[in-house]
Amino acid sequence: MELTTTWYLVLSVLMFSIGAVGLLVRRNPLVMFMCVELMLNAVNISFVAFGADLNDVGGQISVFFVLVVAAVEVVVGLALVVAITRRRSDANADDISVLRG
Amino acid sequence: MTEVVVFCVAAALALVGALGVVVSKNPVHSALFLIQTLMGVAVLFVLQEAHFLAAVQVVVYAGAIVILFLFVIMLLGVDKAEDFAVEPIAGQRPLAAVVGGALLAIGLTVMVVAVDGSTGTSATFDPQTGQPAETALDSIGADGQPITDIERIGRVLFSDYALAFEITAALLTIAVIGAVVLTRTVSRGERLDDLEPASFDLPPVAPHDNQPDHDSAGESGA
Numbered sequence: 001m002e003l004t005t006t007w008y009l010v011l012s013v014l015m016f017s018i019g020a021v022g023l024l025v026r027r028n029p030l031v032m033f034m035c036v037e038l039m040l041n042a043v044n045i046s047f048v049a050f051g052a053d054l055n056d057v058g059g060q061i062s063v064f065f066v067l068v069v070a071a072v073e074v075v076v077g078l079a080l081v082v083a084i085t086r087r088r089s090d091a092n093a094d095d096i097s098v099l100r101g
Numbered sequence: 102m103t104e105v106v107v108f109c110v111a112a113a114l115a116l117v118g119a120l121g122v123v124v125s126k127n128p129v130h131s132a133l134f135l136i137q138t139l140m141g142v143a144v145l146f147v148l149q150e151a152h153f154l155a156a157v158q159v160v161v162y163a164g165a166i167v168i169l170f171l172f173v174i175m176l177l178g179v180d181k182a183e184d185f186a187v188e189p190i191a192g193q194r195p196l197a198a199v200v201g202g203a204l205l206a207i208g209l210t211v212m213v214v215a216v217d218g219s220t221g222t223s224a225t226f227d228p229q230t231g232q233p234a235e236t237a238l239d240s241i242g243a244d245g246q247p248i249t250d251i252e253r254i255g256r257v258l259f260s261d262y263a264l265a266f267e268i269t270a271a272l273l274t275i276a277v278i279g280a281v282v283l284t285r286t287v288s289r290g291e292r293l294d295d296l297e298p299a300s301f302d303l304p305p306v307a308p309h310d311n312q313p314d315h316d317s318a319g320e321s322g323a
Contacts, residue, residue, distance in 0.1 A: 003104045006213055008145070011112045013208035015119050015138075021201035022123035025194055028183055030174060036124050037166065038135070041115075041142050044154075044296050046212070047177070052149045057236045057253050060151050061262055067142050067161055068269050072276040079175045079283035085177045086286075 008049035015042035027092040029081050033074060040070050107148055115141030126183050132170045139163045148240070153251040236261070 003068050019038030044063045051059020114137055121134030146155035188194060213215045234240065236257055241247050248256075258266055 001102070001105050003108055003148075007108060007112075008149075009212035010209065011115070011145075011250050013205060013212055014116060016208060017201045017205040018116070018119040018123060020204050021197050022119075024182075024197035024200060027125065028128055030128050030170060031122070031125075031183075034131050034135050034170065037162075038119050038122060041138065041162075045142060045145060048146055048151050048154065052151075052238065055238045056234075057238055057257050060154055060250075060254055061257060063151075063154050064157070064258070065265060065269065068273065069159060071161060071166055072272055073171060075276045075280050076283070078169060079280040081173060082177065085281045101205060 005049050005053040008045055010050070012042045012046040015039075015045070027094060029077075029084075031092055032093060033077050033081075036073070037070060040066055104148060107144065111141045111144035111148065113141075114138070115145070126185065128174050129171065132167050132174065135170070136163050139167070151250065153254055159209075184274050 016039050019035045019042060022035035023032055026035065044066055045061040047062045047066070049059075051057065051062075071097065118134045118136075118138030118141060122131045125131040125134060137156060143155045143158040143163075146152075146158060189200065235253075238253070239247070240253065
């Protein structure tokens with residue numbers, strides 16, 4: 001059996017779907033962020049697989065930038081979670097409705 | 102054959118970890134399963150000879166981002182199990198399953214049936230000069246030796262992608278400032294009026310089950 005790019009792509013799609021379902025089902029904002037990380041990682045797998053397939057380093061460069069943006073997103077997102085939890089101790093995704101003006 | 106075995110083990114690790122993140126009741130367990138997934142993905146990066154990314158994956162993702170998650174979980178004390186028995190919005194889970202199944206079907210169709218590999222052009226040769234391209238993964242250095250993964254990424258990152266790299270620096274700075282502003286508390290002796298309106302205390306809100314605002318929120322938003 002030969003290991004082809006398709007294997008990586010199937011794995012990437014599976015991980016992306018799991019992350020998407022988790023994002024829709026879970027209500028704890030922290031776990032929702034983790035599901036977003038899962039989806040980003042799934043895309044990273046396909047970036048690197050495509051890059052290897054095309055013999056181009058561009059896929060790896062894309063993953064590098066995705067990593068940075070993921071780190072930024074987590075920092076700001078967790079700061080928001082901390083700020084919201086200060087007001088209400090049991091914050092979940094439904095409580096975002098209190099942010100309305 | 103070895104590659105296939107390594108792929109299967111790493112892929113199984115990543116997928117089991119991904120499922121664990123979604124179904125764990127305790128957020129701490131979710132974070133630990135996330136580390137498992139990230140390690141599996143790092144192994145897959147090594148398998149594709151992206152050694153630098155594998156190292157960054159372990160150091161930045163598993164070492165920094167997940168630890169930040171754990172810090173916040175412990176800091177807020179939200180590491181209590183979530184009750185999965187109650188479905189917050191009626192029909193949410195069947196709908197999520199439908200959306201997930203649709204995503205899976207679309208993704209598999211596009212990735213496997215329609216594309217099956219990649220449709221782009223290979224970067225092995227520079228189309229203008231006909232020489233081996235610098236961005237090619239098997240490019241060789243000036244001394245005739247194959248250059249390493251990290252050297253190739255460094256060269257491309259600081260030439261072709263220099264502007265994007267600089268914007269990344271600005272993005273990181275903005276994120277740090279944003280995090281400080283968001284988590285800042287009002288200290289004694291400081292006037293509340295000097296701060297942004299978000300610093301005012303909200304009135305205590307009843308538990309969300311019997312919160313009457315939910316219906317009116319939808320109406321006023323519409």
